[in-house]
Amino acid sequence: MRNLTELAERGADRYGTRPAFRELGPDRAVHEYSYRSLHDDVVAAGTALLDQGLAGGHVAMVGEASYAYVVCYLAVVCTGGVIVPLDKELTDAELADLIVRCDADAVLYGDELHADIAGILAHCPRVRLTVNISRYAPESHRPGFDALLARGRQLLAAGDTRFAEVSIDPDAPAAILFTSGTTGPSKGVMLSQRNIVTVIHSAFSLFRFPRVCLSVLPINHAYEFNLNVLGCLFDGITLCFNDSIMHVRENLGRFRPEMSLMVPMIVEALYKNIWKEAEKNHMTGYLKYAVALSNGLRTIGIDLRRVFFRPILEHFGGRLRVIVCGGAPLGPDVVAGLTSFGITVYNGYGITECAPLISSNCTVRSVPGSVGVPVPDLEVRIGEPDADGTGEIQVRGPAVMLGYYRDPVATNQAFTEDGWFRTGDLGHLGKRGALFITGRQKNLIILPNGKNVQPEEIEEALLGGIAYLREVVVHELVDQTGAPRIAASAYLDPDWVGGVGFEGARARFEADVAAVNQRLAAYKRVCLTNLREQEFEKTSTRKIMRHRVEGALA
Structure with missing residues (x-):
């Protein structure tokens, strides 16, 4: 093709x-x-x-x-x-x-x-x-x-x-996709039909697609259209359109897909809902016991997940076996949790400028904690790595964009002198060739002592250590003395806040942040906190628009 x-x-x-x-x-x-x-x-x-x-x-x-x-x-x-x-x-x-x-x-x-x-x-x-x-x-x-x-x-x-x-002409512009603008003004990414076809072939080298898939993400995004829509058409798959983000669970039951492409926020919501219902029905202890028993049986080659957890799987339509998750890293606890119930989650990584697939865990090879190995036909290197091997992720290959529409300056800045595309993301390559994402270059906090802090690392620690924390953005903030500090702006579970009161929530949050700080290096610790009454502003794929986070504490 x-x-x-x-x-x-x-x-x-x-x-x-x-x-x-x-x-x-x-x-x-x-x-x-x-x-x-x-x-x-x-x-x-x-x-x-x-x-x-x-x-x-x-x-x-x-x-x-x-x-x-x-x-x-x-x-x-x-x-x-x-x-x-x-x-x-x-x-x-x-x-x-x-x-x-x-x-x-x-x-x-x-x-x-x-x-x-x-x-x-x-x-x-x-x-x-x-x-x-x-x-x-x-x-x-x-x-x-x-x-x-x-x-x-x-x-x-x-x-x-x-x-x-x-x-x-396979190398002429075929699509202009405007970036979501999570870190600044959007740019028009020009993709050719060669770019798009390359990604379709790459996807099918990684996954064995089933017969029925569910589309839940905005169709204007390359991740959804190029991989899900065009990918399904390539292999004769039936794609079912979800009509609203509010109807995902309902339509999982209606269409009964075997696979779906999602973003972390949707996957996390579905997973958390399982445990909320278990708690509501006083079944949390039983469910934890069943998970432990099932995981133990799997270690000796006995897999009864689809028997043990059939009622839970029915919430996903009963047939869902695979979720491919992109857009942002999905927490390892959610990946492990859904795997325990019989749903395999593959973390992947991509960017619109690469049409968008760069790497993914897959049917053939999966490395926990990583976003998988680079796809065929795409080279990945780490630019200017530090002592730990972490640096900017750079890529080269036939899936890389033609450039930004009517923006030669931005196009030139996006490539190295020797022709590699600069993703702006930070990461390192593991011994088995898998790619690990550690942060975003534009989000990097550089302290006066020269230390570099990746806010995503701190955000992950906070989300993993504070159960009622729903959303958080770690960023640099200048305090009243003019000194730069690491700050955390947070949105908490509104039901929990309603139960303890706002001031009670603030005091508890500050105490829990202090506890998480003890597990972090001294220079990475959160010094200032801010509680928000509303969720952060997000893109249509539910990514927080970090550049619009307020620069002062409320």
Whole structure:
């Protein structure tokens, strides 16, 4: 497979009537679309877009994960265009800014933007075509996706062959993905079809994908679209779309997937809910005993997890066996805990600029505490390692981006003089070749004594040692004397705070931080604390936007 046009053709030829996607309609009924239907609809939509003069054009798209979204994405890239997936959680002003920055000629949008689209486009004079791609939009909000398909089919029936005549340059820009902006302003990452196809092949060298997967992450992200959506299409897998982050557990039961790609916050919430329910039903002691017994039996080759923990596994649909977790490191206690129940969790690592996969634990090889071995076709090295072997993670290979759109300065800064991409992440390589992430270069705290402190290490210690701590950001803060200190801004379990009162919570938290400090080197200890009444602001993949954490204590 050399490009995404071949991906769509391959699916139709190999898998035909097999379900490619399942999604929920407004009535909560399940709608199913085959591989053959997908291919035919991509050709029809692509033909209609070509008829609008969009060959090679830039097309911004914003909306919910859906079959129509996938069709339109493929229709754009299979006609030589550049797709620009945007985050549906952005404000109107932010969307308008990115639509202008990416030079969009067209905007495809979900019905949730219907009331706002005119105001957004008032600031985007270049845009000449808009299409509401929600299949279930009210009649008054159409024509939309169905009209696009109907026009394409009409042209094809009349002998239009423009779609089939498109020649794809695998090294030309095919997608512009704006980074989430967790550490600063977002940048437009340009990926080619070669970048994307390389990652699809890499994923299938690591995992044995099952027959049914669940999509729960924002579809505009490379992690979700390139690995989950396109990865499933590559191997004839049925992908089921979750319609809301609030419905993950419900849809696990409805679609009964065997595998899902998630981020730590979702996995942790599902895991913690198991123990909350056990406590509610006065079953905590029994569950701990069952886990200990099951783990003991596994050491002598007897695996009864799916028998012992069937009621728990039913909360995940009963069939879920694998979770691939990316976006941030997942705590080893959660990995071990879910493994004890019969669900294997593979920690992976990637970055949008690498389309996005860099490394992952996998079916063949898994190293606890690591994010796995680098994928095939990608080289990883540690730049300027310190005495412990820790330095910046740098990568090279065919999955690495073309550059940042209209930003040659940032592009130049992103690469070393000898051509390696600088991830900005800190880590080291273990003896078995596995990669260990230790922090983010931009987050590094440099103390007056020259000591370097990685805040992620302290955050992990705090989260692991304080049960009621929900979120924490460790950062540098200047105290009243003007001296830089290590500070921890924290959000605690609101139910727990309600039980002990805010001042009681503050006193207990400070005492528990002091206890955790005793396990840390003196220069890594938290000196100042701040309790927040609300969660931290996050991206759509639930990453904390660290650069927006307040610089002063409340």
